[in-house]
Amino acid sequence: MAMMQSSKYAAYPVVDISDRTWPDKRITRAPVWCSIDLRDGNQALPVPMSVQEKIEMFKLLIGIGFKEIEVGFPSASAVEFQFVRTLIEENLIPDDVTIQVLTQAREHLIRRTFESLEGANRAIVHLYNSTSTVQRDVVFRKNRQEIKEIAIRGTALVRELREAFGNKGIRFQYSPESFTGTELEYALEVCQAVMETWGASADEKVIVNLPSTVEMSTPNIFADRIEWFCRNLSDRDAAIISVHTHNDRGTAVASAELAMMAGADRVEGALFGNGERCGNLDIITMALNMYTQGVDSRLDFSNLTHLTEVYRECTRMPVHPRHPYAGELVHTAFSGSHQDAINKGMKARTESENEVWCVPYLPIDPKDVGFSYKAIVRINSQSGKGGVAYVMEKEFGYSLPKWLQPDFGLVVQAIVDREGRELSPEEIRDLFSREYVRLERPYLLKKCHISWEDEDPDRNDEVATTITSALQEGEREFGFTARGNGPVDAFVTGFIHDSGIDFIVSEYSEHAIGHGADTQAIAYVKITLPDGTVSYGAGIDSNISLASIKAVMSAVNRLDTQAKK
Known part of the structure; x- marks a missing residue:
């Protein structure tokens, strides 16, 4: 068998920050959330959403509670432009919601972006240009100063057009694209120049968005980069530090969580982590992680079943059955020992006056996110007597005594072993009736x-x-x-x-x-x-x-x- 050659890859550089403070921090409040489903998420779809589908998704995001929503890249296509115009002209944007639009730091694209915002009361113009070493050398063939000048000129034009619009409701966001592939000191230098060009202050903050456009390191190193950046930014009070993590290494949620501990104020992400390659940060997972720690995420995920249906219809993307919190199997136990523990935990909760949720194998109450208890325990060849008893009680009110449970467990086990499939609750009830109740011979x-x-x-x-x-x-x-x-x-x-x-x-x-x-x-x-x-x-x-x-x-x-x- 051929061996993989790991020597072709180099370790990601660490950050010189020996007195880091983030490991001792806890997340105690929600960040400013920004949904990127309609932009980053949409551009990653095999079949991008139509205007009507984007409107449906926009309404879903508002219902969840997002106050900042990146709605598109209006200078990129007619559909993107028309969607922004539809939102504004049909008054679909609530007064407390700010739309965000993305543009490259190129003059004609910036001007077209402002045309799309005519009549908007509140908006964020999100300007970006790539600053990474490999992009500078391979894609743009420009040096550090030339790349920084692109960011400065783009910022100056956004400022000029905002003044021409006379719309103080337009705010500014800048992203050094591929922040994770950019030398840390240089990323700081570019962002500092952008803030100075804009005239950022505590009264008019710039959103400085630091994206892991490609996830390249372990989450702790990303957190080190965020803490170092926050410490060394000359006017920290004039910036809202935002992160936009991707999932190439499978740790986008962890990276965003540690970044918050390191000083980030704002988080961009998408429902179910939809996005390029391995996806973006999954906002559902991160928000519910907070919720299970007693922190109000300020987002409403109390009906994940409905949310999942709308997401599937609009994006034509599936949701994995093991997806955290939302997957159809994540609140379900097939293992006998798990089922027995859940059964006992649910009974103990009924008998206890303690309001804090504490049930084995269930980190969240399924009812909090719109699931019933019906699917907690399902019966297959891995199941045990406790799971069978749980189904009989929760579904049909049969409280099987402990001395009967092992016998019926063997009866059920024999059937699932023979048929090699899961049994529905109704099949289990009918089996009990046939085996123990409806016996009239001899x-x-x-x-x-x-x-x-x-x-x-x-x-x-x-x-x-x-x-x-x-x-x-x-x-x-x-x-x-x-x-x-x-x-x-x-x-x-x-x-x-x-x-x-x-x-x-x-x-x-x-x-x-x-x-x-x-x-x-x-x-x-x-x-x-x-x-x-x-x-x-x-x-x-x-x-x-x-x-x-x-x-x-x-x-x-x-x-x-x-x-x-």
């Missing part, structure tokens, strides 16, 4: 009458219950009348006498299922024969005594079923 209970003759109701051991039953075994019909200290005791006494099958009821449990007029009782029993053989049964009836007797009959009939197996 013994069929045809009639049962219960009467009481309590002389002392306070005595629990009084033989005061009379059972009169009619049964059928094959072609033979028989019946009995027996007495006991309760319906089950009386029935068992009479049945043993007439059938010759000797057993005791060694475990018993009951509860109600349903509500109101539909309420029924379910009883579970375990019977034990003298030789140690055990069998389980369940019975359902509107009368708890009859449910209990039906459960005994099911357990007896199951002895015959088990023997045939």
Whole structure:
């Protein structure tokens, strides 16, 4: 096998910042969020969104709570230009939302960008030019001073056009594109020149956006770069430091989180991380990471199911079933040990007065993001008795006693092993009914009458219950009348006498299922024969005594079923 040649790659340079402070910081507040779904996300789509699809996405982003939204690159195409005009002319931009438009630092593109903003009350003009070493040397073939001059001239023109527009609602953002591929000192030099050209101040801040256009280092080094930049910027109060992380190394979220700890004020990203190559920062993940730490992200992701549907329709992109928080399987456990822990954790939460969420394997309450508890536990060949019991209780109200759970778990396991697939909750319920409830052979209970003759109701051991039953075994019909200290005791006494099958009821449990007029009782029993053989049964009836007797009959009939197996 051919070996990969790692020697063709060089390690990313570290930052000389021995007294870094970001490792001791915590994220305690939300950044200024800027959605780039309609620009960076859109340009990465195999089929870019139409104007109508972009409008639908724009409305979704507003509903989530974004106050800054990059809506496009209006000088790049007629569709991009028309979309910006549609937003403005049809008054689709709320008063508290600022649109952002991107432009290269080229005169005709900047002028066209301003034409698209005619009539906008609030907007950010986002100017960029690439400053990286490889772009300077290979793409533009310009030296440091020439590249810096491009940024300065572009900034001066944006300032001039804003003054000509007389619109103080237009703000300015500058990005040294490929910041991660740019010498740190040089990136600072260019951004400093841009701020001076603009006349940045504490009253009129420039957004300095530092993009990892290509993610090239571990998140800690990116954080070092952000902290170094913030420290060395001559007028830090005149800048809003923004980050725009990509996911080439799979750590865009971590890089943005550490950048915030290092001093960043603002974060750009997209829903589900949609973007070039491996994508941008996923704002959903980062915002919900904050939420699970008790920090208000100021974004509303309480209905991820709806959000996912709109995203898929507008972008034609799938959402991975294991995507953090939003994937259809991320709140689901198939593993038996996980299911058992979740089952116990959910019960403990119901019984506890502690409001802090703490359930094993569930870092977030699925209901907080629009998922029901229905999908938490699903049953396949990896599942266990705890998961089966959870499904039966949450879906159908059957609270299986612990002594029954292992037996039913084996029944379910045998089916999934044989069929090699997941079982739906309805299939599990039907399997339980078939295995434990609807057993009418070899013994069929045809009639049962219960009467009481309590002389002392306070005595629990009084033989005061009379059972009169009619049964059928094959072609033979028989019946009995027996007495006991309760319906089950009386029935068992009479049945043993007439059938010759000797057993005791060694475990018993009951509860109600349903509500109101539909309420029924379910009883579970375990019977034990003298030789140690055990069998389980369940019975359902509107009368708890009859449910209990039906459960005994099911357990007896199951002895015959088990023997045939």
